[in-house]
Amino acid sequence: MKEMEFDEQARQVLQILRQGAFLTTCAAEQTNTMTIGWGYLGWAWRKPVFAVMVRHNRFTHELLEKNGEFTVTLPQEDMSKELAFCGTKSGRNTDKIKACDFSLIPGKTVSVPLIVCKALQYECKVVGKTEMTPAGMEEAQFKQWYDKVPGDYHTFYFGEITASYITQ
Numbered sequence: 608m609k610e611m612e613f614d615e616q617a618r619q620v621l622q623i624l625r626q627g628a629f630l631t632t633c634a635a636e637q638t639n640t641m642t643i644g645w646g647y648l649g650w651a652w653r654k655p656v657f658a659v660m661v662r663h664n665r666f667t668h669e670l671l672e673k674n675g676e677f678t679v680t681l682p683q684e685d686m687s688k689e690l691a692f693c694g695t696k697s698g699r700n701t702d703k704i705k706a707c708d709f710s711l712i713p714g715k716t717v718s719v720p721l722i723v724c725k726a727l728q729y730e731c732k733v734v735g736k737t738e739m740t741p742a743g744m745e746e747a748q749f750k751q752w753y754d755k756v757p758g759d760y761h762t763f764y765f766g767e768i769t770a771s772y773i774t775q
């Protein structure tokens with residue numbers, strides 16, 4: 608495990624997100640992970656943040672509302688099978704951690720564990736959240752992303768980065 612500054616691998620973070628990363632949450636003793644493709648590394652309220660967008664219908668959304676801490680694991684090795692699995696199955700009816708045979712390590716600064724692999728790792732605490740709404744959104748974009756399932760918007764969760772490191 609090697610510590611890194613939160614922005615040290617910023618370009619790689621954005622590149623890996625295009626293939627997918629794991630957003631892990633944990634509440635009521637249940638740990639779950641889902642694949643994310645959208646995320647933001649930056650500054651808000653003078654804090655380093657990792658922001659993620661989670662639709663209301665995701666089990667992850669339910670867990671994040673119960674415990675506002677999360678981890679992001681950005682794999683530097685091929686995990687396409689696991690990313691596809693965790694991006695299509697829901698933790699509501701599948702134990703994805705078990706099914707993917709993931710090993711977990713405890714968070715250093717959060718109550719949520721991280722997936723062990725060769726990866727960039729972030730530990731985050733939600734310090735703000737906001738809802739995506741039709742107001743102010745370009746109509747074509749709205750139709751493309753939010754028209755099919757009414758009300759299934761994304762919540763943007765702004766997670767203050769409390770630790771960032773690389774695992775082998």
Ligand SMILES: Cc1cc2nc3c(=O)[nH]c(=O)nc-3n(C[C@H](O)[C@H](O)[C@H](O)COP(=O)(O)O)c2cc1C
Pocket residue numbers: 626627639640641642643644645646660661662664665666667668690691693694695696697698699
């Ligand atoms: C490549 C990829 C990227 C994804 N990115 C997101 C995302 O950024 N936000 C989101 O809400 N869902 C995203 N999804 C869909 C969720 O991963 C998927 O709905 C998952 O089954 C939700 O799991 P959960 O119900 O256990 O939370 C993505 C799926 C894939 C395959």
